[in-house]
Amino acid sequence: MRILIALMAGAFFGGGLVVSDMVNPARVLAFLDVFGDWDPALAFVMGGAIIPSAIAYWFSKKLTRPLIEEKFFVPQNRTIDGRLIIRALIFGAGWGLAGYCPGPAIAGIAFADWQPIVFVAAMLAGMWLFRLSSELVQSQRSVA
Amino acid sequence: MSPIDPMDPFVALGGGLMIGVAAGVLLIFSGRIAGISGIVARATGTSSGGMPMGQAMAFVIGMPIGAFLVGSRVRSPEIVVTNSVPLLIAAGLLVGVGTRMGNGCTSGHGVCGMARLSPRSLVATGSFMFTGFAIVAATRFLAAG
Numbered sequence: 001m002r003i004l005i006a007l008m009a010g011a012f013f014g015g016g017l018v019v020s021d022m023v024n025p026a027r028v029l030a031f032l033d034v035f036g037d038w039d040p041a042l043a044f045v046m047g048g049a050i051i052p053s054a055i056a057y058w059f060s061k062k063l064t065r066p067l068i069e070e071k072f073f074v075p076q077n078r079t080i081d082g083r084l085i086i087r088a089l090i091f092g093a094g095w096g097l098a099g100y101c102p103g104p105a106i107a108g109i110a111f112a113d114w115q116p117i118v119f120v121a122a123m124l125a126g127m128w129l130f131r132l133s134s135e136l137v138q139s140q141r142s143v144a
Numbered sequence: 145m146s147p148i149d150p151m152d153p154f155v156a157l158g159g160g161l162m163i164g165v166a167a168g169v170l171l172i173f174s175g176r177i178a179g180i181s182g183i184v185a186r187a188t189g190t191s192s193g194g195m196p197m198g199q200a201m202a203f204v205i206g207m208p209i210g211a212f213l214v215g216s217r218v219r220s221p222e223i224v225v226t227n228s229v230p231l232l233i234a235a236g237l238l239v240g241v242g243t244r245m246g247n248g249c250t251s252g253h254g255v256c257g258m259a260r261l262s263p264r265s266l267v268a269t270g271s272f273m274f275t276g277f278a279i280v281a282a283t284r285f286l287a288a289g
Contacts, residue, residue, distance in 0.1 A: 002173075007205065009169050010205065010207045012166035015162055026148050027148060044156035044157045046258075050255055053259035054259035057168075075264075084271075088267070089242070093278075106207050110215060121236065122240065124190065126240020127184075127244050
């Protein structure tokens, strides 16, 4: 049941990315292009997505537990530090280079272009490299 | 940067609503946040926390399926994207590194976090929007110069 919900939520999410044209990197870049022919679509998409998401969050507060899970796994971390900002800045740079963020790139694979596949492969390599480097730092700390 | 036809704001809003409903269903049913970068990391085994791997894989597989269904029945997207392999690799690496470990991307911070008014997500979203705007502006001026 949990697998089915995840599959359906993923499919709905992917469908929404196509309806809103967010699978098209040119649409994303047009939003980021404030000095050019600015396209506000991404702001409408984000606004549209935040509404049901906020309602669901408000509703989840009234529930003692999710419908098919033991508890809610909502991030409780509230620290704002340099690490958070630097990583978000790095992500934004990659986003601005090609117009892909993780969701649209994965959904975009459906349209058989090779570009999202190259992007996703590099993204996974980046995630893996990051994990490797943080494990290295941790093991050095435990030695010291 | 090639010009792009403007889009009906209501269609954009509608697509956004679908994304938000998907995130909402995942939260209400399974108690999980629809942060794509985290789910992808989990599905591929690059992170150990978060959603169980089976669910993460189902979500990741569901995304292109839903995209394909909508693309073939409702609206076929006209995709315009760079053909530069080095650029795609550089972008992918930056996105991969930048979104990992307690961070997130456009969905986790931009949609779910903003919906919760999480101060962390507000700061993260402001930060990635900032470099997104800056990189595109830089590309524009380099191309013009």
